[in-house]
Amino acid sequence: MPADFNWAIGGEAGxxxxxxxxxxxxxxxRAGRHVFTSKDFASRIRGxxxxxxxxxxxxxxxxxxxxxxxxxxxxxxxxxxxxxxxHEGSVIIYDGERTTMxxxxxxxxxxxLEVPLKRLAEEAGGAIMRNVVALGAACEVADxxxxxxDSALEKRFGSKGQQLVDNNKEAARKGQDYVDEEYDHEFxxxxxxxxxxxxxxxxxxxxxxxxxxxxCKFYAGYPITPATDVMEYLTGRIENFGxxxxxxxxxxxxxxxxxxxxxxxxxxxxxxxxxxxxxxxxTFGLVATSETPLVICDVMRSGPSTGMPTKQEQGDLNMLxxxxxxxxxxxxxxxxxxxxxxxxxxxxxxxAEKYQTPVYLTADxxxxxxxxxxxxxxxxxxxxxxxxxxxxxxxxIEEWQNEKGQFQPHAITDDGVSPRAFPxxxxxxxxxxxxxxxxLGRRTEDTDLRIEQVDKRNRKVETAKEQEDWSxxxxxxxxxxxxxxxxxxxxxxxxxxxxxxxxxxVDVRFLSIPYMFPRFDLTEAFEDAEEVVVVECNAxxxxxxxxxxxxxxxxxRVNKYNGVRFKADELAEDIKQTLEA
Amino acid sequence: xxSEIRFTDFKSDKQPTWCPGCGDFGTMNGMMxxxxxxGNDPDNTFVVAGxxxxxxxxxxxHSYALHGVHGRALPVGAGVxxxxxxxxxxxxxxxxxxxxxxxxxxxxxxxxxxxMTYVVMDNRIYGLTKGQASPTSREDFxxxxxxxxxxxxxxxxxxLALASGATFIAQSFSTDAQRHAEIVQKAIEHDGFGFVNVFxxxxxxxxxxxxxxxxxxxxxxxxxxxxPTDYDAAKDAILDADKEFQGVVWQNEESVPYGEKHGVTExxxxxxxxxxxxxxxxxxxxx
Ligand SMILES: Cc1ncc(C[n+]2csc(CCOP(=O)(O)OP(=O)(O)O)c2C)c(N)n1
Ligand code: SF4
Numbered sequence: 001m002p003a004d005f006n007w008a009i010g011g012e013a014g015x016x017x018x019x020x021x022x023x024x025x026x027x028x029x030r031a032g033r034h035v036f037t038s039k040d041f042a043s044r045i046r047g048x049x050x051x052x053x054x055x056x057x058x059x060x061x062x063x064x065x066x067x068x069x070x071x072x073x074x075x076x077x078x079x080x081x082x083x084x085x086x087h088e089g090s091v092i093i094y095d096g097e098r099t100t101m102x103x104x105x106x107x108x109x110x111x112x113l114e115v116p117l118k119r120l121a122e123e124a125g126g127a128i129m130r131n132v133v134a135l136g137a138a139c140e141v142a143d144x145x146x147x148x149x150d151s152a153l154e155k156r157f158g159s160k161g162q163q164l165v166d167n168n169k170e171a172a173r174k175g176q177d178y179v180d181e182e183y184d185h186e187f188x189x190x191x192x193x194x195x196x197x198x199x200x201x202x203x204x205x206x207x208x209x210x211x212x213x214x215x216c217k218f219y220a221g222y223p224i225t226p227a228t229d230v231m232e233y234l235t236g237r238i239e240n241f242g243x244x245x246x247x248x249x250x251x252x253x254x255x256x257x258x259x260x261x262x263x264x265x266x267x268x269x270x271x272x273x274x275x276x277x278x279x280x281x282x283t284f285g286l287v288a289t290s291e292t293p294l295v296i297c298d299v300m301r302s303g304p305s306t307g308m309p310t311k312q313e314q315g316d317l318n319m320l321x322x323x324x325x326x327x328x329x330x331x332x333x334x335x336x337x338x339x340x341x342x343x344x345x346x347x348x349x350x351x352a353e354k355y356q357t358p359v360y361l362t363a364d365x366x367x368x369x370x371x372x373x374x375x376x377x378x379x380x381x382x383x384x385x386x387x388x389x390x391x392x393x394x395x396x397i398e399e400w401q402n403e404k405g406q407f408q409p410h411a412i413t414d415d416g417v418s419p420r421a422f423p424x425x426x427x428x429x430x431x432x433x434x435x436x437x438x439x440l441g442r443r444t445e446d447t448d449l450r451i452e453q454v455d456k457r458n459r460k461v462e463t464a465k466e467q468e469d470w471s472x473x474x475x476x477x478x479x480x481x482x483x484x485x486x487x488x489x490x491x492x493x494x495x496x497x498x499x500x501x502x503x504x505x506v507d508v509r510f511l512s513i514p515y516m517f518p519r520f521d522l523t524e525a526f527e528d529a530e531e532v533v534v535v536e537c538n539a540x541x542x543x544x545x546x547x548x549x550x551x552x553x554x555x556x557r558v559n560k561y562n563g564v565r566f567k568a569d570e571l572a573e574d575i576k577q578t579l580e581a
Numbered sequence: 582x583x584s585e586i587r588f589t590d591f592k593s594d595k596q597p598t599w600c601p602g603c604g605d606f607g608t609m610n611g612m613m614x615x616x617x618x619x620g621n622d623p624d625n626t627f628v629v630a631g632x633x634x635x636x637x638x639x640x641x642x643h644s645y646a647l648h649g650v651h652g653r654a655l656p657v658g659a660g661v662x663x664x665x666x667x668x669x670x671x672x673x674x675x676x677x678x679x680x681x682x683x684x685x686x687x688x689x690x691x692x693x694x695x696x697m698t699y700v701v702m703d704n705r706i707y708g709l710t711k712g713q714a715s716p717t718s719r720e721d722f723x724x725x726x727x728x729x730x731x732x733x734x735x736x737x738x739x740x741l742a743l744a745s746g747a748t749f750i751a752q753s754f755s756t757d758a759q760r761h762a763e764i765v766q767k768a769i770e771h772d773g774f775g776f777v778n779v780f781x782x783x784x785x786x787x788x789x790x791x792x793x794x795x796x797x798x799x800x801x802x803x804x805x806x807x808x809p810t811d812y813d814a815a816k817d818a819i820l821d822a823d824k825e826f827q828g829v830v831w832q833n834e835e836s837v838p839y840g841e842k843h844g845v846t847e848x849x850x851x852x853x854x855x856x857x858x859x860x861x862x863x864x865x866x867x868x
Contacts, residue, residue: 030868199867209863215852218664220656241857244663244845249689253656256649256686260629260660263647264668265850268660286650379864384856404594422850423645423661423668429623431593431639433648442595442640443648 003057005142005189006067009131010051010081011074013044019156020072020131021052022371024138025200027152028056029373031145032194036061036492037202037371038565040081043225043309049077058194062337062372062492063568069189070141072134076104086110091187093137095130113137113179120174125167132168136175144191146176199376203341203367203489206379207297208233210345211269213384216295217243218268220257222250222276225309226365227299230271251276255283255296262292263432265422267349271297274316275306281323284358286434288328291410291418291457293352293389295345298362300488302563311563312365314488317542320360321517327454329461331359332516336473336491339378340514341367346384351468354389355417355460362516364537366489366565392419394426401427408439412452416459465518472511472520480509482579483529485522485555487513487543489565490535496568497575506576516543519550526551533558533578537565556581588617591626593643599634604781604792607755608702609638611779612671614758615765616644621669629658631674631683633709635702635781638673652682655690655699659839662697664849666840669769670697677707680716680736687738691745691774696838698768698775701738702755704783705790712786722789738778739819739830748773748836750815751829754795755781760827767829773836780825795825802828810834 009020021037028035036055042048053068055061068085071078073094079086086092088109094101096114106112115137117130124133132153139146153168201209208230211219219238221231235245248254254270262268272280277298287294300316302308320332331351335344341363348359392400400419401407409430411418418439421428432441438449473491476484476498486494491512498508511525526532532555534544539561548555558574560566591613599605616626623644630639632651639646645668649657658672679687679701690699706724707713714724714731717738721730742750749771753761761779768775780795807828808814815831818824840846 197868199864201867205867212863213856213860215857217849217852218660220660237863239844240859242847242849244843244849246659246663248656249685252653253686253689256653256656257660257663259649260647260657260662261664261849262660263645263657264627264661264664265848266664267849267852268664283650283653290647376864376868381856381860381864384860386852386854388852423627423665424625424848424850426624429626429644429646431628431644431646431648433639434650435648 003059004055004061005057005069005191006053006055006065007070007138008051008053008068008082009072009074009134010049010078012046013042013048013050014046015074016131017050017052020135021054023149023152023156024135025054025371026155027149028054028191029198029200030151031148032196032198033058033191034060034198035200035371035373036063038064039369041310049075049081051078051081056191058192063496064565065569066567070138072138075100079104079107083107089188091141093134093141111185113141113183115175115178117175120178121171124171124174129168129171132171133175136172137179139172140176140179141187142189142191143187145193146172148193197376198373199379200371200373201338202229202369202371203335203338203363204229204299204369205233206338206341207271207345207361207363208237209379210342212238212241212243213342213381214267214346214349215386216267216269216349217241218258218261218266219243219270220246220248220254221270221272222248222254224273224276226301226368227271227273227276227297229368230297230299251279252282255280258294259283259287259292262294263423267353269295269297271299273299273301274303274319277316277319277323285324285326285328287358288330288457289434290432291356292358293356294358295348295352296358296360298360299368300362300364308563312537312565313561313563314364314537315542316362317516317546320362321546329357329457330517331355331357331464332362333359334362334487334514334516335367336488336512336514338367338372339374342379344514350385350387351464354387355464356389356420357460364488390417390419392421392425392428397421397425397428402440406430406440409441410437410439410453410456412439412456415463416456417463461518470515470518470520472513474509474511476510477507478509480507481530482506482508483525483532484508484510484535484575485513485532485547486535487516490537493566493568493571494535497572500569500572501576504576506579508575521550522547523551526553531579532556533575535566535571537561586617586620586622588613591616591623591642591644593641595640597641598637600785602784603634604704604755604783605635605638605702607758607761608700608779608781609641611753611755611758611761611765612673612700613642614762615769616669616671618762618766619669619769625667626669626671627661629654629661629670629672631678633675633678633707635673635675635708636678652678653686654678655683655686658697659690659693659695662695663840663845666846667848671700672697673700673702675708676701676703676705676717677715680738684716688741688745691742691747691776694748694773694836694839696773696840698765699777700765701778702781703738703778704781704787706783706787708783708786719789737819742776743816743819743831747776747831748833749775749829750819750831751777753777753779753827754799755779756792757827760801764827764829771832771836773838798825800824800826802826802830
């Protein structure tokens with residue numbers, strides 16, 4: 001019996017795939033099982049193939065694998081799309097009475113479970129519940145106590161009335177009973193439950209939650225996949241904490257709204273995806289030159305142009321590191337897990353205010369839209385620390401005034417960080433501009449002042465390099481000659497790949513890099529290693545290029561750019577081959 | 582209300598580099614007077630400026646200020662105001678800044694109706710880039726980039742504003758100091774987005790829309806018994822292609838500014854020392 005269980009529901013967009021998958025994932029999480037979800041979705045609202053996959057185990061799971069044990073197929077295409085992952089003994093649940101599924105052929109060696117989903121749902125109170133019937137059937141196959149499903153159904157439909165909840169529970173039981181009565185097959189699964197309490201959330205939600213935890217009060221954005229969830233999360237929640245969300249007319253407006261709020265002293269953020277970052281780049285330089293603290297979140301999807309909006313890629317790194325005309329300091333953080341999405345968001349706000357710079361926070365699509373279980377302690381709000389940096393008030397402002405009593409928002413300092421006076425602070429009136437300026441914030445073309453201000457701004461990065469911890473996350477065998485480096489969502493797959501490699505007697509040291517700029521100096525790690533492999537989801541190896549530049553050493557590369565995230569077993573194989581090559 | 586505030590308190594010690602005679606001097610003086618008259622002081626005022634000769638205004642005024650990128654001053658202003666409603670927010674820029682590159686933002690700023698004042702210094706030309714056609718330039722106005730004139734009708738900013746649901750629309754003439762300051766003051770006092778298009782002649786590049794031209798053609802709505810709360814009258818005045826006017830042309834007395842409508846009325850600048858109280862409930866939602 002495999003240690004983990006892989007389940008999916010697939011059909012057409014509009015079939016309720018997402019909510020059904022989520023109910024199942026929640027039922028598992030509430031039963032004290034670890035869950036990792038992934039989605040195959042197309043950029044359309046109705047029609048087109050879409051699937052929601054759930055991997056679950058009693059031990060933590062943090063990636064997807066090439067295997068499906070139970071598949072709920074609402075369309076024949078669902079079976080075709082997943083043929084590679086189905087194996088001997090996989091169970092396919094389908095509604096043989098549905099016209100499109102009448103003649104479907106179950107591949108050799110697999111078990112087709114024909115369940116009249118629609119008919120049973122109608123008996124329970126409405127055809128719309130046919131997916132829930134399927135969930136009940138899946139519970140029976142997986143030997144998973146259906147009470148856990150009840151609890152997820154209550155969470156999902158509770159606000160809409162007890163009748164609806166009861167009908168859904170009834171629908172689930174009809175599915176369960178049907179399988180129990182009509183099939184006397186013994187299935188190999190036994191999804192045990194535990195007493196653990198887990199929370200189940202995705203990266204976008206973790207970013208939104210991190211923002212509120214960090215005291216973010218203002219968010220402006222323009223909808224774009226896969227960043228919209230951040231805005232949707234904040235809407236309706238941030239108000240409870242004294243904040244507000246504005247849906248702007250475009251990304252140019254969004255970042256400027258956020259900039260305005262930040263100038264007014266609010267912790268402020270915007271989130272978008274690559275095409276939106278393109279537009280925001282215009283204002284990015286202004287944010288940096290005016291030394292305004294701002295968190296700009298880029299949830300990467302597959303580019304260029306509109307590319308593949310619903311697919312995975314880590315292709316924006318160069319833009320985040322170098323985008324914009326002229327030279328401006330910035331920080332680029334890239335969380336590597338969903339819980340890190342939370343913590344790095346908190347950190348992003350602190351860095352932004354301590355150093356008065358824009359901070360790019362980048363998650364890739366795989367981190368943003370997949371859900372994972374965590375202990376709630378992973379999000380311990382008592383651990384959140386807020387650092388607002390050098391803010392002056394009515395009493396301390398004098399220290400930063402020139403001999404004429406004028407406040408100097410761009411005062412030259414050793415650490416590169418100038419004082420900040422929120423509007424409303426007495427005697428603090430000052431201007432700032434995207435033009436090069438003097439200490440008062442006024443335009444200048446004086447050659448010496450230009451150099452002073454450029455150096456001052458860049459000095460902030462040097463200060464931050466010294467004062468902050470830019471360490472990578474380390475896994476595997478610290479003494480191994482094989483070094484693997486990656487960023488973003490690849491960490492989960494890589495951590496599981498390490499275990500798989502061990503089984504084949506391949507040891508690796510793995511560094512997962514959460515800070516793209518400033519970066520941890522990898523030179524020493526490279527000196528200790530014989531082979532270095534950089535893993536990333538893009539075609540050209542943008543991070544590998546950067547690392548080669550930093551360390552003056554050639555690296556090997558594992559790149560994936562078909563729009564799908566790395567799977568643990570596949571990645572283990574790729575690493576092995578690359579090391580051997 | 583600090584009665585000792587004078588309009589000169591809003592002047593910075595930086596000498597304007599506008600061409601002598603530029604309409605922007607008068608526009609700025611009127612803004613400063615209006616701010617002082619409405620009881621504001623530099624420490625509670627935030628001026629956001631666009632790019633252009635007009636956009637330099639933030640440098641010559643003394644207040645909290647941001648001089649942004651071309652065309653995007655309006656969203657900055659809205660962000661400032663929403664984050665701290667106690668501030669008096671003024672946004673200023675040129676006709677190119679506001680109606681060309683920033684036209685999209687203009688439409689949406691108008692419909693968003695954030696309680697701030699937008700002053701457009703309309704000289705019907707691009708001044709800072711040395712004399713190209715602007716969106717308010719006449720169809721036959723010859724410039725270096727439009728030797729035969731733009732051959733497109735000028736935009737009508739007020740019509741654009743009205744169609745977008747504006748709650749306050751006015752026009753003034755920078756050199757008619759008293760009247761101009763009075764009109765801007767009304768815009769400041771308006772609950773919502775106060776939009777003032779100011780004729781602010783460019784003496785260097787525009788020899789058509791000159792001081793003399795405006796002096797001769799301007800009609801003051803106040804002398805015409807115009808009722809600014811009468812929508813149809815406003816529409817007629819705005820769409821009258823043969824009429825240049827000054828005065829408040831439209832004011833919706835029912836206007837509820839964005840902040841009030843959406844309950845955004847608190848200063849957002851203060852943050853707890855750690856995560857806000859109740860933050861752990863956010864985690865519990867994910868059980
Ligand atoms: C993105 C961008 N494009 C172009 C410019 C160049 N530019 C500076 S001012 C200006 C036009 C200003 O015209 P207007 O807003 O009418 O102001 P005026 O100078 O007449 O007061 C242009 C095109 C710029 N600064 N930024
Ligand atoms: S060029 Fe025109 S708009 Fe610019 S300062 Fe001179 S007169 Fe004024």
